[in-house]
Structures are given as C-alpha cells and as structure tokens.
Amino acid sequence: MSKTSLVNRADRDPVSTVLKWVLLVVGFATAMLLFWTTLRTYQGVPPQPQRFVSRSGDVIMTADDIIAGKGGFQKADLMDYGSLYGMGSYYGEDYTASLLKNIALSTRENYAHDVGERTFSHLSPEKQTVATIHMREDLRGIDLTQDTVVLPDAVSHAFVKIRDETAASFLRTDRSSGWNATQALTPALALKTADFLMYSALTTVAHRPGETYSWTQNWPYEPLVGNTPTGATFIWTWASFGFVFLAFGVVLFIYEYWLDDADTSLRECILVPARPLTSSQRKIWKYFLLVSALILIQILVGSIMAHMYYDRSSFYGFDVNRYIPFSFMRDVHIQAPIVWIGLSWIGAALFLSPVIAGGEEARGQGWLVDALFWVTAFVVVGGLVGDYLGIMGAIDTNWFWFGNQGLSYIQLGRFWQIGFFAGLIVWSALVMRALWPTVPGWIDAARDFWTGRIRLEHLIWASTVNIALLYVCGMVPLTGIEKSFTLADFWRWWVVHLWVEQSFEFFAATMTAWTLMATGLVSRKLAERGMYFEVILVFLGGVIGTGHHLYWAGEPSIWIPFGTMFSFIEVLPLVLLIMEGIHHYRLINAHGDFQYRVGYMYIIGAAFWNFVGAGVYGGGILNAPLVNYYEHGTFLTLNHAHASLFGAFGELAIGLIYFCLRYIHAGEKTFSERPGILAFWLYNAGLILWTVLNFFPVGWSQLLAVYEHGYAYARSAAFYDTTLFWQWMRLPGDVVFAGGALVMSGDFIIKLYPLYPLWTQRLFRSVSLDTKKD
Numbered sequence: 001m002s003k004t005s006l007v008n009r010a011d012r013d014p015v016s017t018v019l020k021w022v023l024l025v026v027g028f029a030t031a032m033l034l035f036w037t038t039l040r041t042y043q044g045v046p047p048q049p050q051r052f053v054s055r056s057g058d059v060i061m062t063a064d065d066i067i068a069g070k071g072g073f074q075k076a077d078l079m080d081y082g083s084l085y086g087m088g089s090y091y092g093e094d095y096t097a098s099l100l101k102n103i104a105l106s107t108r109e110n111y112a113h114d115v116g117e118r119t120f121s122h123l124s125p126e127k128q129t130v131a132t133i134h135m136r137e138d139l140r141g142i143d144l145t146q147d148t149v150v151l152p153d154a155v156s157h158a159f160v161k162i163r164d165e166t167a168a169s170f171l172r173t174d175r176s177s178g179w180n181a182t183q184a185l186t187p188a189l190a191l192k193t194a195d196f197l198m199y200s201a202l203t204t205v206a207h208r209p210g211e212t213y214s215w216t217q218n219w220p221y222e223p224l225v226g227n228t229p230t231g232a233t234f235i236w237t238w239a240s241f242g243f244v245f246l247a248f249g250v251v252l253f254i255y256e257y258w259l260d261d262a263d264t265s266l267r268e269c270i271l272v273p274a275r276p277l278t279s280s281q282r283k284i285w286k287y288f289l290l291v292s293a294l295i296l297i298q299i300l301v302g303s304i305m306a307h308m309y310y311d312r313s314s315f316y317g318f319d320v321n322r323y324i325p326f327s328f329m330r331d332v333h334i335q336a337p338i339v340w341i342g343l344s345w346i347g348a349a350l351f352l353s354p355v356i357a358g359g360e361e362a363r364g365q366g367w368l369v370d371a372l373f374w375v376t377a378f379v380v381v382g383g384l385v386g387d388y389l390g391i392m393g394a395i396d397t398n399w400f401w402f403g404n405q406g407l408s409y410i411q412l413g414r415f416w417q418i419g420f421f422a423g424l425i426v427w428s429a430l431v432m433r434a435l436w437p438t439v440p441g442w443i444d445a446a447r448d449f450w451t452g453r454i455r456l457e458h459l460i461w462a463s464t465v466n467i468a469l470l471y472v473c474g475m476v477p478l479t480g481i482e483k484s485f486t487l488a489d490f491w492r493w494w495v496v497h498l499w500v501e502q503s504f505e506f507f508a509a510t511m512t513a514w515t516l517m518a519t520g521l522v523s524r525k526l527a528e529r530g531m532y533f534e535v536i537l538v539f540l541g542g543v544i545g546t547g548h549h550l551y552w553a554g555e556p557s558i559w560i561p562f563g564t565m566f567s568f569i570e571v572l573p574l575v576l577l578i579m580e581g582i583h584h585y586r587l588i589n590a591h592g593d594f595q596y597r598v599g600y601m602y603i604i605g606a607a608f609w610n611f612v613g614a615g616v617y618g619g620g621i622l623n624a625p626l627v628n629y630y631e632h633g634t635f636l637t638l639n640h641a642h643a644s645l646f647g648a649f650g651e652l653a654i655g656l657i658y659f660c661l662r663y664i665h666a667g668e669k670t671f672s673e674r675p676g677i678l679a680f681w682l683y684n685a686g687l688i689l690w691t692v693l694n695f696f697p698v699g700w701s702q703l704l705a706v707y708e709h710g711y712a713y714a715r716s717a718a719f720y721d722t723t724l725f726w727q728w729m730r731l732p733g734d735v736v737f738a739g740g741a742l743v744m745s746g747d748f749i750i751k752l753y754p755l756y757p758l759w760t761q762r763l764f765r766s767v768s769l770d771t772k773k774d
Helices: 002-011 015-044 063-075 094-115 125-140 155-171 187-203 231-259 284-312 326-356 364-392 413-436 441-451 456-475 485-518 526-548 559-565 568-592 595-618 625-631 635-664 675-707 717-728 730-751 758-773
Strands: 051-054 057-061 148-151
Touching: 015 284, 015 485, 015 526, 015 559, 015 635, 051 155, 057 063, 057 155, 057 187, 063 187, 063 485, 094 125, 094 155, 094 187, 125 155, 125 326, 125 717, 155 187, 231 526, 231 559, 231 625, 284 326, 284 364, 284 717, 284 730, 326 364, 326 413, 326 456, 326 485, 326 635, 364 413, 413 456, 441 456, 456 485, 456 526, 485 595, 485 635, 526 559, 559 625, 595 635, 595 730, 625 675, 635 675, 635 730, 675 730, 717 730
Parallel strands: 051 148
Antiparallel strands: 051 057
16 A cells, blocks of 8 residues: 555644644744845945045055955955854854954054054053053944945054954964965955955944944944943843743643643554665665765864864974865765755655555666765765865956855855756655655645645655755855855755754754655654644744844844744654654563664664753753853854754764664574664764863863953963863863764665665675685
8 A cells, every 4th residue: 555545544633733723824934034034234344435435545445445355355265274253163263352352452452553652552540541441442333334434543554454464364374373375366366355354353443323333233243342231132032032932831831731642543654664775775775875975084184184273384294274275074064964964854755755655656766866976975075185185276267256255154155056956956855756656646645735734744845845945055156256255155055054053954854754654663643733733833943043143244123033932842842752752662662672772772872962952052041142252153152063063963864874774684593782882972972072062171171261351362272272181181182072973884884785786785795705715
C-alpha cells in the first residue's frame, strides 16, 4: 500500500487541525511583520554624506570613496580576520571599536596641541576633563544626514592621521598580530578601504538626529567617548526576562493540556522491515563519504586556527599564514559545516524519501541523484578555490563573481552562490519526486495539501523548499555589492539566522518527528502535534528573533524589543517531543531489540544541544540586549556558535546518516553500533571540553574586560595575551573531537560497503585480504 493511501486513511486529529491553522496565521503574521521591519530598516540605516571636509574646505573623503572602500573591505576579506560592528572574526581587532578609540585619543591630543601643550598627559586634570568633553561633543555632533559634513579641526586632523595609518597597515605584514599584508588591495584601494572603516567608526558615536544615542544604539561600549547602553536596551532586557518565563509556562501548559494525550493511536514502523534498495538509494554513498571528508578538513583547519590564537607567528615553526592566510582558513572552517550538514540532509532526505514512498521510485531518479552530487561537488570545490585566489589577489576584476564576497558565512563568489542555490532547488525537486514517484500520487498529495489535509510528509518537502528559497536572501542585490554595510549585514543575517534557525529548524523538526514515528516510538498523531507546535514556535522565535543580531550594526532601535522577546522559546517543544520518545524507547528496549539505537542517540544529542547551545548559551546568556551590549563579539558567542551549529544541526545530520546506514544493513545481526556510539561520546566530550577549558574561561574574562575597560581593549592583542593558557587549553577538546570524527569516518567507509560500485568493492576486498596476510 502506498504512503499516500496510508496517510489518507489515517484518522483526522482535531488538535492537529487547529495547529495547522495557527501555523498558517503565525506564518503570515511573521512574514508581514518581517516585511514591515525591513522597510523600517531601509529607512533607518546610517546615511552616507556626499563628502566630508575640513573647516578649511579640504575634501577628506567622499561617498564614492566610502562605497569603493566597502568593496575593498570585502575583496580583502577583512571580515574574516577582524570584525566590523562586532560582526566577523574575533582573531583580529574590531575595526569600529579600535578606530573609534584611536580617533578619540588623537582628537584629545590635538586639543592639547591647540592650548600649547605637547601631549594630553601634560594638561592639568581640569583641562583634561574639558578636552575630553569637547572631544565627545564634537564627535557626537557630527550630522551624517547632511550632504556635506564639516569636521572640526581637531577631529579632521585625527581622522586623516588614523586613516593613513590604517591604510598603511593593510599593506604591511605584522607577524605579532598574525596579519599578512593583503594581496587584494592596491595602495589607492587600501586608502579607500580605510575611509570606509573610518566612516563606520563615526556611525558608532555620531548621534541620530533628535536622539541622545548614536546610529548603533551607542555600541560599542567605550568609556572614553561616553558610549553607554541606551534606555531601551535597559528596559527591554527586563521585559524580555519576564516574557520568557511567561512563555515557558504557556508552552508547558499547551503541551501538557492539549498535545500530550495518552498515545494509544496506531504506530507506523516504516523503517522496519526494510525493503530492497532503489537505484537512487545506492547512489547516496558518495554524499556521506564527502560529509566525513569535510568534517575532517573542518577540524584540521579549526585546530590550526586555534593554535594561531596563542602563537600568531607560526604553526609549530611553520609560517602557515604566509601561504594560507587566517581569513581563508576561517572561510573553510565556517563554510565546511554548512556544506557537510547540507550534504547530510540532502543525502538522507533522498535516501529516506523512497522509504516513505513505500519503495517506489520515479524513472531516472538514480541518474539525477548522481548528477546533483557531481554538480554540488563542482560548486563546493570551485567556490573554495575561488575564495583562496580572491584573497591572494589572483582574481581582481571579477572577485565578486568568482572570488570571495568577503561577508562572513556567505563568502562564496556570486557565481558559486547561484550554483549552490540551483543545487538546492534541484534537491527539493528530487525529494518531491521521491516522496510521490507517480503522477497520480503527486496529484493526490497536492490535492490533500491545498484542501488542508496536510501531513508530515508534506511538511518534510515544504522544509526543503524553505531551505532553498531563503538562501536567495544572501544574494541581495544580485549583481553587485550593497553600498551600505548595515543593509548588507541585514540580508546576511537572513541567511545566517533565518536560514539556519528557521529553515534548518523547520527541517530538523519535521525529520525528528518522522524518525520518531517511523521507528514506532510515537504515533503519527503525537509526532505531528509536536512537530506543528515546534514549527509554530520556530516561526515566532526564528523569524522575529532575527532581531537579536541586529541591535548594534546601524539598524533602527525597533529591533531591540523584537529581537529580545522572541529568540529563546523555539527549542522547548522539541525537547518535550524527545522526552516522550525516550519514554517509548525504554518500553521498546524492555521488550526487544531496537535497531536504530545509534541514529536515535544522535537525535537525542541534537535535541540536548539545541536546548543548551541555542537556548542556554544563546538565548539565555547572550540575547538579552543589556548583556549583549557588552558580550557581543566575544568568545561567549563562539561557544554558542560551536555548540548550536554542530550540537543541534550537526548531530542531527550524523544521526540521519546512521538511520540510513542501519536501513542498508537491516536485519544483519553483525551490524556494530560501537563505533557510532564511541564517536557520539567523543563528539560530545569534545564540545564540553571546549566550553569548560576554552570558551568559558576566555569568554567570561573577556566580558569582564569589556565592562571594565571597553570593547576595544577586550578585542586587542593586549587582552588576548592575558589568556594564553586558556587558548592552549583548546587542544584537549580538539584532540577528543577529532578522535570522534576519525572513528565516525572509518565507520562510514565500512558500513557504506554494500552501496559501492563493483570495482570499488573488489578493491576494498583486495585491500582487506592484503591486510590480513600482513
């Protein structure tokens, strides 16, 4: 019997029907709210004056210089060495914070010169106070809404001095800071890049018209210029804490009262027994081997990067930065998990969809699955090669299309981005063909969907469409760079946050619910109820909660309440669903063998890290605006990123692969779970060691350094030099985590054996025999 007939025959659940309508309303409401806030963001970004001039009329920089400089900033990939508005890499300085402080210090020195003293330190305490007040007033009074901005003499002289020094530093190697002279900038473009960074620093202190705070809500915290948290930052922090506790109570009440009925409905053990593998399922082995290779590459590059935090001059004596700049290593390190997690989900969805369809397969599906892999591999390899060549200056004129876009997490050149998007569209189409392999079946599924009889299978496919379409937001505008960094960063977060914490969470919720149902741990009714409730909260938290990334980069203040109120609650129902699944898993364990133990362990691990990594480390520690004001861009953010990306989404991806591997070996009593379980505990031990021995010791001390000395100091080499012991202590976690990846990769190679082509199986057997003889 086909899956379509099975679904149509299932009893309709009134609670699920209500949740479907709530999901529709919430989805529409959040989309409209996002549209309105996008308009407000475009209206509220820092303007770019036509020119900045001194009081004598000398032109210091123009709007064209700023725009060209933003292109230079991206071309040289400076965002993957340091950061801007706290966005980017934490290895180097934050350009906005350090330049703001340097401008302020130099301006004060100029005031001292104006009153006849050699330096500011030679002024009396009273005159030092007066000079500091004048400096603050002059910087805050810069009106960026004017076409021509006239800078006071003390500010203009400081501006030119710091700008020229910054431009020169781009072209000069500094081993002590781990910086190699950029190959992507000419001296003229380096000067314009410095213009762009200097303008960005001014937006952090120049006040919005009619307001008492800057274009960045007074971020970064810098006592020297008087940047402190705004009133809205203070008030909405406490309001959000109250809202979170209220939301917890509401969520628990809804789940316990309406969703968590006695699970007496019919169970569907779709994965047991297994059917003969289809042609497309036999093609999936390449996806999973590439996943393991990318994980190993990510760990290798990450380990080198971690070493460079405590020895910036070399990697155990080898000058790695000379040949492979830190910025390129970071590109690989943060692009690799996105690719391998994506490949895991692509491969698992294509493998499991024929299972859902009852073993049927559309004509030509195997060939299309093969073609998708090779096209994806071409895009990934081509994108990384272009990334490197762009950073090294080998791709000049067409760097935007074929080199490195220079925006963290979406570094791929636009040509490669378009190719990746096309691959996602094809994947979604192939999943649809696999779920409903016949035309009548597809028509029935479409009719069910549009008439409101939406089931879990529909939403699995819808989540793949969602992943593909939201990736487009990273290509705004399509054919060139955005003139405003604030707007470029706004659209970047549509990919980094919405794509991950909405699209990825959507897919994770549907696939988690399906695995629980397909193994017979929960009924379809309970699985769908929990999944609908989770997706509703994903839309509330994942969409509107994007605002917690938009506090300080020049967006309007409306993002402070929206970001803080909705960014934590999305993880709770998934944990509740897993708790129910564990209950049934114990029942099954008591009565017989459970074949999908390894995959299910990773599913449980993903739920745990979803709550801890995204919920506790993210929403609980970082997202409240008053905390985030000081914490933004510190090692505590790295802790959240590692725990949530690998823990929540990476472990789910590996778990889905283990579901596929177990299905391949269904019924085999010799199937060994030990390597997968060992890898699971090594991975999780590595994550915990990173937190306990590196991220927390450095992160909490860095947060205190921000509070006591300002953000510029907390991101300086002077601060990092005080943390060298804890930077070294990253090593134990790296070793343990790498051990998990090696064990898992070996397990993949062995367990994928039945899918290898015949020539590969013969080679595999010959190597095995030679090993035994030795």
